[in-house]
Amino acid sequence: MLRQCLVPIVATILIGLLVLSAARFLIIFDLVLGNDQGLLIVARMLGAFIPHYLAFMLPLALYIGSYMAARQLTVRSEVNILQAAGSSIGRSFRALIVLGLVFACINVAVVGWLQPLGRYAYRALTYRLENADFFLRVRDSTFMNIGNRTIFVEKVNSDRHSFQKIMIYEPRDNGGEMTILAPRGSISRLGERLSLRLYDGQRLLVENGADPDNVQMMNFGVLDVPVGGVTEPFRPRGDDEQELLLPELLAQSTPLADATVRDVASATHKRLVIALSCLFLPMLAVALGVQSTRRKNIYQAIIALLIIIIYHQLVEFVGDFGKTMAAGPALLLWIVYCAFFVMSVVLFYKTTTGIGTLADRFSTWLDSLLPNFGTIAPPGNRPQTP
Known part of the structure; x- marks a missing residue:
């Protein structure tokens, strides 16, 4: 039986x-x-x-x-x-x-x-x-959020530590915004935190949303953007x-x-x-x-x-x-x-x-x-x- x-x-x-x-x-x-x-x-x-x-x-x-x-x-x-x-x-x-x-x-x-x-x-x-390092979560041609930033990477190289055609958008106070464009970038470590190092790019900054025509433009050779680091422990059970x-x-x-x-x-x-x-x-x-x-x-x-x-x-x-x-x-x-x-x-x-x-x-x-x-x-x- x-x-x-x-x-x-x-x-x-x-x-x-x-x-x-x-x-x-x-x-x-x-x-x-x-x-x-x-x-x-x-x-x-x-x-x-x-x-x-x-x-x-x-x-x-x-x-x-x-x-x-x-x-x-x-x-x-x-x-x-x-x-x-x-x-x-x-x-x-x-x-x-x-x-x-x-x-x-x-x-x-x-x-x-x-x-x-x-x-x-x-x-x-x-x-x-979900709070892991940036390079573990990034995908080809996909938008992703890290904090209050939105990051878009068109291509992830095979080593997963370097990238091509990167865009970063970050809202600022007073309705302003910052946009960063770079043809290439890679992961670097600054102390205990990870940073996305961008090369030969351009940064567009609008300080005040009430005056959108006041755009500050800056070309840079190297720019570090924090994208990860030590995360807080998960909450207690219950x-x-x-x-x-x-x-x-x-x-x-x-x-x-x-x-x-x-x-x-x-x-x-x-x-x-x-x-x-x-x-x-x-x-x-x-x-x-x-x-x-x-x-x-x-x-x-x-x-x-x-x-x-x-x-x-x-x-x-x-x-x-x-x-x-x-x-x-x-x-x-x-x-x-x-x-x-x-x-x-x-x-x-x-x-x-x-x-x-x-x-x-x-x-x-x-x-x-x-x-x-x-x-x-x-x-x-x-x-x-x-």
Whole structure:
């Protein structure tokens, strides 16, 4: 049972991580392009973001794995064989319930500790890259901002320390502005700071925006423009509720810089409700996966997919809607959780006691509404009229 369940679980997690990491990889790659340790930084940043994806991939993978295991056992009539040998359906799928308990513990650790620490590490690395030295961020024919300056470089040479056709624009006080044009330049170090050394260029200066015709023009042979240096350390962890550990979230009773107390409560209980959904998802998957072997149920996969989507959307909606209510988001979130938990237990009990599977009962009801929907034969297999 566990072997049949673990294979789709592992496959779902790996495929999900690869798909979700693809878009994040493009963002990270643009940040680290030109860095001497680019691959190492990419690996660190993707590793820091993996717990964020695992937080919702673990329940989904458990649900899909349990559903596929239950469906395969019933389609192959193995459940009937186990029942004939004296083993009930509930006992056959007891291992999935234990697996759900294990996944719930793992997911609480992921959302409570690994996810906030990973998010903070990702933001710290992003801050370091965004404030990195000029030559690590510059791109061909791209405008970039350094402080209040806008810099444009038409071509970056292969050594990435020298450039061709450079323009620098800097707004000044009183509406004035300064523009520097140079055919070439290179990186030089002045003490602890980096400077862009420009050669054979021209500087245009407007001291006062009220008198734009008063332009001062100066030709220069060499001009140094500061473009980097020692950056301040990244802020301490905890300014955002997404960076707080689970015990810190539960103890947080004051608003944060960008979050109210209700925002913190909503974030806390959303994490717990999603993580602890692993406790009832195997029961729900079994109730949906066990089907009659006498007929092919075309509604089964649709029902299974819709229920997990509805649960996730309800959690998101109730968490946001609860912020505006006097009861708060926590009460509404746990009401939704308890409703799905009780529903899963009832459906699992009815399915495993032989009263009839949920999918078959629902299929019978749909067949009464759409009598010809499940009996449409492919064009090549239609019976011929005598």
